[in-house]
Amino acid sequence: MSARLTWRKTVNVVMLSLTGVCTLLAISVLFFILGYLVYHGGKDVNWDFFTKLPTPVGESGGGMANAIVGSGKLLLLAALIGVPIGLLGGVYLSEFGGRTVPFIVRYTADMLNGVPSIVIGIFAYAVAVMPVHHFSTVAGGFALGIMMIPIVLRSTEEFLHGVPRSMREGAMALGASKWRTISSVVLPAASRAIITAILLSLARVAGETAPLLFTAFGNRFWSPGWGQPIASLPVMIYTYAVGPYDDWHRQAWAAGLVLLGLILVINIIVRTILARGVSAQRS
Amino acid sequence: MQRADNTTSSGAEPSPSPVRAYLLSCGSSSLADRAFSALMLVCALSIFAIVLLILVELISGSKLTIQKFGMSFFFGSAWDPVNGNFGALPFIYGTVVSSILALIIAVPLAVGVAIFLTEMCPDWLRGFLAFFTELLAAIPSVVYGLWAIFVLIPLMRQYLNPFLIKTLGWSGIFAGPNYGIGMLAAGVILSIMILPIISSLTREVMSAVPHAQREAVLALGATRWEMIRMGVLRNARIGIVGAIILGLGRALGETMAVTMVIGNNPRISASLLGPGYSIASVLANEFSEATGSLYLSALIELGLVLFLLTFIINGLARLMILVTTQRGSGVAQ
Numbered sequence: 001m002s003a004r005l006t007w008r009k010t011v012n013v014v015m016l017s018l019t020g021v022c023t024l025l026a027i028s029v030l031f032f033i034l035g036y037l038v039y040h041g042g043k044d045v046n047w048d049f050f051t052k053l054p055t056p057v058g059e060s061g062g063g064m065a066n067a068i069v070g071s072g073k074l075l076l077l078a079a080l081i082g083v084p085i086g087l088l089g090g091v092y093l094s095e096f097g098g099r100t101v102p103f104i105v106r107y108t109a110d111m112l113n114g115v116p117s118i119v120i121g122i123f124a125y126a127v128a129v130m131p132v133h134h135f136s137t138v139a140g141g142f143a144l145g146i147m148m149i150p151i152v153l154r155s156t157e158e159f160l161h162g163v164p165r166s167m168r169e170g171a172m173a174l175g176a177s178k179w180r181t182i183s184s185v186v187l188p189a190a191s192r193a194i195i196t197a198i199l200l201s202l203a204r205v206a207g208e209t210a211p212l213l214f215t216a217f218g219n220r221f222w223s224p225g226w227g228q229p230i231a232s233l234p235v236m237i238y239t240y241a242v243g244p245y246d247d248w249h250r251q252a253w254a255a256g257l258v259l260l261g262l263i264l265v266i267n268i269i270v271r272t273i274l275a276r277g278v279s280a281q282r283s
Numbered sequence: 284m285q286r287a288d289n290t291t292s293s294g295a296e297p298s299p300s301p302v303r304a305y306l307l308s309c310g311s312s313s314l315a316d317r318a319f320s321a322l323m324l325v326c327a328l329s330i331f332a333i334v335l336l337i338l339v340e341l342i343s344g345s346k347l348t349i350q351k352f353g354m355s356f357f358f359g360s361a362w363d364p365v366n367g368n369f370g371a372l373p374f375i376y377g378t379v380v381s382s383i384l385a386l387i388i389a390v391p392l393a394v395g396v397a398i399f400l401t402e403m404c405p406d407w408l409r410g411f412l413a414f415f416t417e418l419l420a421a422i423p424s425v426v427y428g429l430w431a432i433f434v435l436i437p438l439m440r441q442y443l444n445p446f447l448i449k450t451l452g453w454s455g456i457f458a459g460p461n462y463g464i465g466m467l468a469a470g471v472i473l474s475i476m477i478l479p480i481i482s483s484l485t486r487e488v489m490s491a492v493p494h495a496q497r498e499a500v501l502a503l504g505a506t507r508w509e510m511i512r513m514g515v516l517r518n519a520r521i522g523i524v525g526a527i528i529l530g531l532g533r534a535l536g537e538t539m540a541v542t543m544v545i546g547n548n549p550r551i552s553a554s555l556l557g558p559g560y561s562i563a564s565v566l567a568n569e570f571s572e573a574t575g576s577l578y579l580s581a582l583i584e585l586g587l588v589l590f591l592l593t594f595i596i597n598g599l600a601r602l603m604i605l606v607t608t609q610r611g612s613g614v615a616q
Contacts, residue, residue, distance in 0.1 A: 008506050008509070009506060011506075011508060012506035012507055012508040012509070015508040015511075016403060016507060016508055018395060019395040019396070019398040019399035019402075019403060020399055020403070021395070022391070022392045022393075022394075022395025022396050022399065023395065023396045023399040023400065023404075023412060023416070025392060026392060026396050026415075026416050026419065026478055026479075026482070027412065027415045027416065029419070029475055030415055030416075030418055030419050032434075033422065033426075033427075033430050036430060036433075036434050037426070037430070040433070084326070085326045085329055086326075087326075088322060088323045088326035088327075089323065089326035089327035089328075089329065089330065090327075091323055092320070092323035092324055092326060092327040093327055096320050096323060096324070101327075102327075105327050105328070105330055105331075107598075107601060108330050108331060108334060109330050110597065110601050111334075111594055111597045111598050111601065112330060112333060112334055114529070114532050114533065114536075114593055114594075114596075114597035115337070115536070115590060115593055115594060115597075116535070116536025116537070116538065116563055116589055116590075116593055117536070117538065118536065118538045118563050118566050118567060118586070118589070119337065119341075119536070119586050119589055119590045119593075120337075121566075121570075122340075122341065122344075122566070122570070122582075122583060122586040123336070123337045123340055123341070125570070126340040126341075126344055126583075127336075127340065135571075146333060149329065149330065149333065150330065153327070153330070174300070174302055177315065177316050178316050178319070178320070179315055179316050179319035179320070182319075203421065204421075206423075207422075207423020207424065207425065207426065208423070208424075209423070209424060209425040209538070209539045210424070210538040210539055210563070210566075210567055213567055213570070213571060214570045214571040217571065234423060234425045234539075237425045237426065237429055238425050238428070238539060238543070241425075241428065241429045241432055241433075241543065242432070242543060249433065252429055253429065253433075256425075256426045256429050256430075259423060259426065260422060260423070260426050263421055263422075263423065264418065264421065267418065267421050271414065
């Protein structure tokens with residue numbers, strides 16, 4: 001009896017400490033990756049990196065100014081497509097409709113969210129590249145925008161559910177129509193949360209490479225206008241990392257650090273804003 | 284009391300509320316209401332339109348190979364764009380094997396993390412740890428690939444692979460030349476990438492298990508681990524399986540990191556150390572250079588396979604998670 005109890009207690013301690021080890025391992029992997037990025041990339045993130053064009057192959061130096069601007073342009077287009085559709089759709093799910101339609105839309109949005117980004121890339125290729133026979137900024141922005149829709153839709157809906165019912169009823173009691181209630185009471189109440197949701201979705205698509213490979217393609221020069229192939233940070237990282245030159249590898253690390261830094265800063269800002277918002281609402 | 288109320292309210296001038304005046308000045312026609320809700324309905328339904336359009340484009344784009352090869356597309360192992368001969372088996376094999384490897388590594392870790400965070404961790408630490416594990420999900424695929432090429436692969440080539448060859452080489456699974464890149468490397472990097480997804484969803488379903496269950500098992504004299512095993516994991520098992528399947532769906536479609544480490548060689552070899560190829564990586568590598576309509580059609584059909592596979596797997600996984608969390612909250616009430 002006592003032996004059995006000892007055994008049970010031993011199993012208890014062993015398994016519980018194993019879960020702790022798992023957590024430690026997961027977090028150390030994160031810092032392992034971050035540490036290497038800072039270690040390798042930190043040396044090459046300098047003024048040139050942000051202001052100069054890539055140099056011709058074999059020549060050292062140069063930067064990724066065109067890729068940084070390119071990523072910005074692509075994200076702008078993506079936001080123009082993804083934010084309005086996702087936002088309005090999310091409002092619909094939360095404020096209108098019965099039970100079945102929102103349920104099915106929500107479910108489909110989750111499934112669309114899980115579709116591999118490379119498939120979205122093929123879709124964008126078929127819709128925006130094939131008809132005009134050349135890669136373009138618009139096609140890349142379109143691919144990223146499609147990816148943003150389900151993310152924005154789901155998070156908008158979730159945050160609108162957090163707005164107390166009494167606020168809606170209050171507006172209705174004052175005689176406001178439904179859309180007036182939503183646009184001047186519900187949305188402003190959730191505005192901070194929604195802005196953070198949009199930022200998070202931008203952070204999510206900012207690192208996407210696969211859908212850009214054959215839509216925005218890449219470019220070693222500036223890309224004026226919206227109709228030409230354009231460079232972006234993730235695609236540059238990919239090309240430079242698999243390329244054969246040491247100089248390219250260094251720049252890839254630097255670009256990785258800049259990209260990840262951007263994404264992590266957005267993530268951390270968003271979490272602190274959200275945490276503060278929630279505590280303010282509670283108090 | 285009531286009378287006093289009445290007198291005060293009737294005594295005061297009935298001043299129109301500024302809010303109400305503002306609302307009236309804005310107008311509140313039912314037309315605007317209807318137009319607004321219609322617009323939003325269109326936006327919500329655009330989700331279906333996108334899914335349908337993707338399906339239509341993929342099917343119409345791959346019509347050529349569907350007609351020419353039929354089912355033999357999935358069983359042929361020759362990938363020869365020059366002679367117009369296309370078989371998808373090596374890619375399907377590579378995708379499935381690398382994803383299963385990823386699950387084998389990631390699932391125990393992820394469930395361990397979830398148990399630690401929901402059941403063991405002190406409150407003040409939980410937020411930080413959960414944030415850090417979820418940051419793993421924020422790292423872009425291409426950055427994982429970069430890290431894998433220059434850090435993980437050399438480490439594996441130098442330490443892990445020789446060890447595996449020495450101890451398990453007899454089985455044939457870990458044999459052959461040690462390049463570093465290959466199926467195992469893809470599995471390892473994928474496991475890191477899907478770990479946060481599995482662990483955060485597992486946490487979600489585990490927290491949906493009502494506290495009464497935990498207390499009941501503890502009251503019977505169970506140790507803490509027995510409580511977790513019988514009271515929590517057993518109740519949450521469907522949801523946990525759902526989380527795992529969702530992780531599988533993510534792993535199947537992961538493109539950049541896999542492309543950078545799997546070796547990109549359409550060959551089926553028993554050894555996990557050998558180079559392989561996955562559906563997503565062949566798309567990433569060859570799509571923009573595909574010449575000829577048959578070649579393009581074969582690639583689009585691979586995309587169709589990937590789309591259907593991940594779509595069905597995600598649907599199934601979401602259903603399982605939904606069933607568990609809803610049942611859990613139902614019991615709690």
